Amino acid sequence: MEGNIRLPEYEKLIAELSKLREKGLGELRRLQLPALHEACMLAGFTTGLPAVPSAIEQLLRQAVDALGGGTAQDAAEYTFGLVPGTKLWPANARRAEAAAKYDVVAETFRKKAEKQLIEQTADGVLGLCHDSAMRETRKAMEQRHPADSRLAVEWVKRFEAYNRMWTPAWALAADLQAALEVRLEEPGEHAPWDPDGNEKTGYFDPAAEGAAYARSALFDLAWFLLEVRKFMSTHGGMWLMSDTETEEKISDIVYKVGWHNPLNSDETSWLRRQLGDARYQEEEHFTHLLKNTSQGPGILERWVAWVRRCECADTVEGSEGCEVHETMRTARAYCETIDGDWVKIADWYRPGSTPGKGTNGRLLYKDRLRQVEPFTQSNGQSI
Numbered sequence: 001m002e003g004n005i006r007l008p009e010y011e012k013l014i015a016e017l018s019k020l021r022e023k024g025l026g027e028l029r030r031l032q033l034p035a036l037h038e039a040c041m042l043a044g045f046t047t048g049l050p051a052v053p054s055a056i057e058q059l060l061r062q063a064v065d066a067l068g069g070g071t072a073q074d075a076a077e078y079t080f081g082l083v084p085g086t087k088l089w090p091a092n093a094r095r096a097e098a099a100a101k102y103d104v105v106a107e108t109f110r111k112k113a114e115k116q117l118i119e120q121t122a123d124g125v126l127g128l129c130h131d132s133a134m135r136e137t138r139k140a141m142e143q144r145h146p147a148d149s150r151l152a153v154e155w156v157k158r159f160e161a162y163n164r165m166w167t168p169a170w171a172l173a174a175d176l177q178a179a180l181e182v183r184l185e186e187p188g189e190h191a192p193w194d195p196d197g198n199e200k201t202g203y204f205d206p207a208a209e210g211a212a213y214a215r216s217a218l219f220d221l222a223w224f225l226l227e228v229r230k231f232m233s234t235h236g237g238m239w240l241m242s243d244t245e246t247e248e249k250i251s252d253i254v255y256k257v258g259w260h261n262p263l264n265s266d267e268t269s270w271l272r273r274q275l276g277d278a279r280y281q282e283e284e285h286f287t288h289l290l291k292n293t294s295q296g297p298g299i300l301e302r303w304v305a306w307v308r309r310c311e312c313a314d315t316v317e318g319s320e321g322c323e324v325h326e327t328m329r330t331a332r333a334y335c336e337t338i339d340g341d342w343v344k345i346a347d348w349y350r351p352g353s354t355p356g357k358g359t360n361g362r363l364l365y366k367d368r369l370r371q372v373e374p375f376t377q378s379n380g381q382s383i
Contacts, residue, residue, distance in 0.1 A: 063124030070276020179213035
C-alpha cells in the first residue's frame, strides 16, 4: 500500500513550514498550505481537504515528537507556537524563546538551528505519512471487533506509553534501594560479591559504591521525566484507565515521583533535556554531560548527599517522613497501579494473563552473595 501513497514534496513542506513559522498557528485558516493539508490526509488526521487547523496542529505535534524530547524538541515547539499560550505570539518572540533553549541569540539561531529544526520537522511529517499504511491495516483489524474490543485496542496503545514510564520508575526505586543496601557493607580489599577479586577490583568502598547507585537513580529520574514529557506531548497528558478514580490517582502519582527530592523544577527540566540530548539517551553519555557542564556537578552532588541523608534501618520500607523512601514508594506505586489496571484488560489481550513482576536491586544483590558463598567457604574465606 505504501507504494501507492504519493507523498508531499519535501521542498514544498520546507517552504510551508517556514511560512507557518513566520505567521504562527493563529493564522492557519488564512494560509494556503496545500502540502501540509495533503500530509494531514495521508497521515490520517483528516478525511477531506482542506484540513482544519486542529489537524495541522496535531500533525506538527507528532512530527516534532520525533525530535526526542530534548532541547531540539523544546525549541521546535516554541518555533511553531506549539507550547501552550504561544500560538498567537509574534514570530520574533517565539524565535527568541527557541534561541534561549540553545543558549544563543535569536539571529544566530535563525541562521542555522532554526533551519535544521524546520527540516527535521518536515522529515517527521513525511515519516507520519509513511506510517499511514500500517495505521490503515490496524484500522481494518479493529473494525472487525465490537465496540468494547476497539476500546481495548486503544487501551493497549495507551499502555505502550504507560510502560515506557514503568521501566524508569521501577529502576528509580531499585537503584535508590541498592544505594541504601550497599552502605551496610563493610569496607574491604574486595567487593562482597567478588571474594577472590582484590587484584581485579581493588579496595571496596561502600560509600563510593552507594554514590554510583545514586547516580544511576538520578539517570532513572531524568529518564522517567523524559518519558512523561513524551506522553504529555503525544497524548496531552490524558490518562485512559479503567475508571476516573484511577486516572486521578495515577496523575497524582506521576507528579509526586519527582516531588520529594532536593531539585527544583528548573533543574529537573534541565536534567530531562540533557538526557534528551545525550547520545542514544544512554546513561554513560548523560553522566558525562552532568560532570562536564557548569550546572551538572552541583545537581549531582546535592542528589548524592540527599540519598546519603537517609538513615532508615529498614532499607525497604523506611521511616515515615523519609524523602528517599517516599520517592521509592511513589515510584513503586506507579508500577503497581499500571500493573493493576492492565489486569482488567489482560483477558481480552491474552486470556488468563497477569503482569510479570520484576525483581529488585536488593534481591539481586542477596542472590549474588548466595551464589558466591559455596566458593568462599571452599577457599576458607569469609564474606
